[in-house]
Amino acid sequence: MKRSIATLSGILTFLLIPLLVSCARGGEIHPVPDQQKEVALIVKNKEGEFWNTVKMGAEAAAKEFNVRLIFDGATNESDADTQIELVNKYVAYGTDGLILAANDYKKLASSVDKADKSGIPIVTIESEVNSPKVTSFIGIDNYEAGRQAAMKMMELTHYKGRFIILNFVKGSRNAEQREQGIRDEWANAPDMQVLESVYCSSDSSRCGEVTKEMLDKHGSIDGILALNAVASIGAAEQLRNMQQDGVIKLVAFDNTPEELEWLQEGVIQATVIQNPFSMGYLGVKTAVEAMGKQSVAKKIDTGTKVIDAENMFWSDNQKMLFPFVQ
Amino acid sequence: MRGPKIRLYRFKSIQFLIAASFTVMTVLVVFFVSIVLYNKFNRMSENNTSLGNQQVIYQVASNLEYYIRSMTAIFSSVENQIKSSGELPNDLLNERLDTIFHTREDLVTIALFTEAGQRMTALPSADMRSNTHLTSQNWFRSAIENPNHLSFSVPHVQNLFKGEYKWVVSMSKGIKLKTANGEEINAVLLVDANFKLIDDLSRSVKLGQKGYAYIIDDSAGNIIYHPQQQLIYAGLKYENVEQALKYTFGSYFDDSTGVDRLITIQTVNNVGWKIVGVSYMDEIVTTRKEISTFLLWLLLAVMAFVLLITLYMSAKISQPIKRLEKSMQMVERGNFDIHIPIRRDDEVGRLSRRFNLMVNRIRELMKQNIHEQEAKRKSELEVLQSQIHPHFLYNTLNSVVRLAGTGKNEDVITMITSLSRFFRISLSKGERFISVADELEHIRNYLIIQKMRYKNKFEYAIEAEEEALACKTLKLVLQPLVENSIYHGIEPSAEDGFIRISAKVVDEKLCLQIKDNGLGIAPDKLRDLLTDLGRNGEGSGIGLRNVHERIRLNYGEEYGLQIESEREEGTIVSVWLPCVQEGVES
Numbered sequence: 001m002k003r004s005i006a007t008l009s010g011i012l013t014f015l016l017i018p019l020l021v022s023c024a025r026g027g028e029i030h031p032v033p034d035q036q037k038e039v040a041l042i043v044k045n046k047e048g049e050f051w052n053t054v055k056m057g058a059e060a061a062a063k064e065f066n067v068r069l070i071f072d073g074a075t076n077e078s079d080a081d082t083q084i085e086l087v088n089k090y091v092a093y094g095t096d097g098l099i100l101a102a103n104d105y106k107k108l109a110s111s112v113d114k115a116d117k118s119g120i121p122i123v124t125i126e127s128e129v130n131s132p133k134v135t136s137f138i139g140i141d142n143y144e145a146g147r148q149a150a151m152k153m154m155e156l157t158h159y160k161g162r163f164i165i166l167n168f169v170k171g172s173r174n175a176e177q178r179e180q181g182i183r184d185e186w187a188n189a190p191d192m193q194v195l196e197s198v199y200c201s202s203d204s205s206r207c208g209e210v211t212k213e214m215l216d217k218h219g220s221i222d223g224i225l226a227l228n229a230v231a232s233i234g235a236a237e238q239l240r241n242m243q244q245d246g247v248i249k250l251v252a253f254d255n256t257p258e259e260l261e262w263l264q265e266g267v268i269q270a271t272v273i274q275n276p277f278s279m280g281y282l283g284v285k286t287a288v289e290a291m292g293k294q295s296v297a298k299k300i301d302t303g304t305k306v307i308d309a310e311n312m313f314w315s316d317n318q319k320m321l322f323p324f325v326q
Numbered sequence: 327m328r329g330p331k332i333r334l335y336r337f338k339s340i341q342f343l344i345a346a347s348f349t350v351m352t353v354l355v356v357f358f359v360s361i362v363l364y365n366k367f368n369r370m371s372e373n374n375t376s377l378g379n380q381q382v383i384y385q386v387a388s389n390l391e392y393y394i395r396s397m398t399a400i401f402s403s404v405e406n407q408i409k410s411s412g413e414l415p416n417d418l419l420n421e422r423l424d425t426i427f428h429t430r431e432d433l434v435t436i437a438l439f440t441e442a443g444q445r446m447t448a449l450p451s452a453d454m455r456s457n458t459h460l461t462s463q464n465w466f467r468s469a470i471e472n473p474n475h476l477s478f479s480v481p482h483v484q485n486l487f488k489g490e491y492k493w494v495v496s497m498s499k500g501i502k503l504k505t506a507n508g509e510e511i512n513a514v515l516l517v518d519a520n521f522k523l524i525d526d527l528s529r530s531v532k533l534g535q536k537g538y539a540y541i542i543d544d545s546a547g548n549i550i551y552h553p554q555q556q557l558i559y560a561g562l563k564y565e566n567v568e569q570a571l572k573y574t575f576g577s578y579f580d581d582s583t584g585v586d587r588l589i590t591i592q593t594v595n596n597v598g599w600k601i602v603g604v605s606y607m608d609e610i611v612t613t614r615k616e617i618s619t620f621l622l623w624l625l626l627a628v629m630a631f632v633l634l635i636t637l638y639m640s641a642k643i644s645q646p647i648k649r650l651e652k653s654m655q656m657v658e659r660g661n662f663d664i665h666i667p668i669r670r671d672d673e674v675g676r677l678s679r680r681f682n683l684m685v686n687r688i689r690e691l692m693k694q695n696i697h698e699q700e701a702k703r704k705s706e707l708e709v710l711q712s713q714i715h716p717h718f719l720y721n722t723l724n725s726v727v728r729l730a731g732t733g734k735n736e737d738v739i740t741m742i743t744s745l746s747r748f749f750r751i752s753l754s755k756g757e758r759f760i761s762v763a764d765e766l767e768h769i770r771n772y773l774i775i776q777k778m779r780y781k782n783k784f785e786y787a788i789e790a791e792e793e794a795l796a797c798k799t800l801k802l803v804l805q806p807l808v809e810n811s812i813y814h815g816i817e818p819s820a821e822d823g824f825i826r827i828s829a830k831v832v833d834e835k836l837c838l839q840i841k842d843n844g845l846g847i848a849p850d851k852l853r854d855l856l857t858d859l860g861r862n863g864e865g866s867g868i869g870l871r872n873v874h875e876r877i878r879l880n881y882g883e884e885y886g887l888q889i890e891s892e893r894e895e896g897t898i899v900s901v902w903l904p905c906v907q908e909g910v911e912s
Contacts, residue, residue: 060557257491264457264485278560309457313485319559322483322491 037096043073049256057280065288077202078169080104087111097287098122105173121290125283138300146181152270156249160191161222166231170199207234229254236262270308278302344640352632360621379590383603387592435518452487465496469514473500480548494518537605544598646674662689725779744771760801769804784823794829806869815844838901847891
């Protein structure tokens with residue numbers, strides 16, 4: 001009996017050793033390739049510089065959270081119909097999450113509802129959609145941004161002057177809110193006079209034309225408030241062409257490379273920046289969290305900042321203004 | 327039902343005890359070993375990860391150092407070119423610088439500025455931008471403040487020339503140049519490099535699946551390079567740089583970001599940078615999980631294996647015992663013809679041998695017992711047998727006296743002669759078996775005597791088949807029967823009697839028959855005659871039963887007496903014996 005115990009334990013040891021050795025060999029980390037989820041990002045204008053930075057942020061998040069990112073959008077910031085089509089298409093495809101920068105506050109509401117009915121979380125970035133079904137909104141307080149632009153303009157023109165507001169799309173909620181912010185800020189400053197508010201859509205040459213029309217129409221003005229990147233670039237180009245740069249103060253929105261050049265050149269005196277990279281990143285991150293049934297904040301403010309030629313190369317501001325590409 | 331009973335039986339068996347204790351013991355041992363191994367593996371994998379990371383980071387650091395050296399070399403070569411070229415601007419110099427500039431894809435700018443920020447020569451050759459604030463930029467200031475010292479800047483956006491805004495690391499140095507008229511002027515030489523090669527270097531770092539490496543500035547902790555630099559810049563990601571700054575090299579655990587991470591640090595010489603390697607503990611945990619799953623399976627496999635082995639072993643041990651038990655049960659039921667085959671010379675083998683010996687001894691004792699019993703019965707019978715003779719002798723001698731008294735000498739002679747023959751055959755040299763012929767002769771002499779005693783009250787006839795005469799028979803079986811016939815059949819009868827004695831072979835059995843025409847036997851009496859019940863009645867049955875029992879004891883149950891009788895008609899007594907030929911021992 002004792003001998004058989006010894007024999008048995010001997011056999012067991014011999015049995016154990018090769019198993020352990022095989023464990024040591026095969027015990028390296030085997031990544032389990034889980035089903036990669038898919039997130040569709042639908043932007044206002046897939047060719048725009050601003051949206052390119054949004055895409056960069058989204059890609060960074062997609063890489064970090066291991067999801068497949070589909071980047072799509074309209075080619076014109078006033079084109080809501082294409083966006084509706086796209087949303088419906090990706091919902092029908094059965095994408096796992098949607099991130100939408102809506103071209104229209106109201107028109108996309110039904111599409112958002114449809115996505116919600118299919119159980120797809122829908123995160124809006126930059127522009128809101130009039131639907132309670134939106135999972136989360138990531139963007140800035142546009143009213144506050146308008147007020148900041150207005151304050152900067154007051155500072156630049158010493159609280160006195162005649163101004164035009166170069167807005168982008170009529171009916172855009174962001175545009176309306178920004179303009180409202182400006183007008184409210186200036187309500188107590190009677191010397192800050194808004195001559196006219198015009199819309200120039202998402203074509204910078206059209207914005208340049210509109211700028212020229214305004215200048216021709218109103219004669220000498222003291223400043224232009226351009227409420228998005230396209231309008232800002234159009235106005236800056238026009239001012240440079242008319243050699244009015246520096247004379248007519250230009251407060252812009254956003255930080256596309258072109259705008260930054262105009263800023264350094266002194267054509268644009270100041271720009272109110274949102275954080276498009278963060279919008280893209282947080283959009284994907286929030287969508288992934290919502291897909292994972294985690295609770296997400298209903299609203300995330302990415303913050304705004306007023307940048308002028310003086311502070312644009314400050315270390316902290318560089319990091320916000322210029323996308324880091326190798 | 328049977329189930330629980332069987333289980334109870336199983337639980338109580340040695341087999342179960344062995345199997346269970348073996349399994350429990352082995353499982354405990356394996357479990358203990360597993361835990362020890364698991365902990366060992368754990369520590370090993372952590373150590374390995376830490377060591378491996380240190381090696382990787384050390385490798386990256388030396389690669390980076392090499393890169394920095396090559397950049398320094400380029401800077402020196404540019405500096406030498408400029409110093410040796412004399413008057414500026416200079417076409418030959420531009421050409422040479424252009425060659426250097428275009429052989430390296432990581433060079434963004436090569437430029438020379440005066441102390442006042444005036445451009446002396448520059449690549450790319452694009453126009454300068456306005457509002458560059460050149461003289462207040464860090465790289466310019468540090469070159470002016472520390473002349474003749476090559477300084478590396480933190481990453482910044484290069485805003486000097488028209489075109490793309492690029493993130494660069496600037497190398498700058500304050501140098502002295504001689505102008506054509508022999509004057510010495512201070513100048514700042516700038517070489518900008520982008521992050522292409524640093525990025526390539528960093529990407530080659532493999533620290534598990536999610537791990538990465540980043541580079542910080544030793545003095546202020548600024549992040550020089552990070553794979554997710556934009557996230558850091560946008561404030562979406564955070565690195566605990568303060569902790570990393572405390573180390574020159576080595577590793578530590580960090581959970582400031584909410585996840586356990588292993589941080590490995592290595593300082594890059596010359597440039598004052600540190601490489602920080604980050605690997606995630608949950609990947610080590612994955613290995614840990616794998617090990618524990620493996621150990622679990624191992625435990626199960628060993629358990630199954632041990633269970634099989636112990637079942638086999640315990641069966642091997644308990645089976646001979648079970649066999650022994652079964653044999654004992656058979657002995658218990660009375661079967662002594664059992665021999666257990668002995669297969670091995672172990673405990674059970676020895677036990678089996680003892681058992682076999684014991685059964686043999688019992689068998690012998692039982693045989694002996696039977697033998698003794700038989701002998702006892704026989705001696706008893708022989709006593710009975712011997713009792714016959716005095717009784718008969720007494721009667722006969724009485725008759726002889728009476729005959730002699732009446733002077734019938736002839737009859738006396740006949741009677742004495744017959745008596746003499748009768749006894750000769752009775753004795754027959756002490757043999758228990760005699761031939762049928764002798765038995766018939768014996769009975770004839772007996773009948774002669776009795777016929778004379780009963781004054782010819784009966785006649786008799788003796789007949790025998792030739793075949794029957796040669797058979798052997800137990801001696802003196804007929805005499806008690808004939809005696810009965812005379813005493814109980816013929817004597818009380820008013821008529822003349824007749825006794826017929828015959829011997830024949832029927833169905834290979836010897837049949838001796840005594841037939842009389844006497845009173846016959848009452849049916850109720852006849853029924854009990856040969857059984858024990860008859861023993862209590864008058865002495866008449868003793869002779870019959872004695873004969874019957876003698877035959878049965880000697881030849882077996884199938885032989886013995888058969889009596890047929892009818893009142894007033896007579897009785898037939900058949901004696902059935904085996905037909906044993908002369909010379910053959912029974």
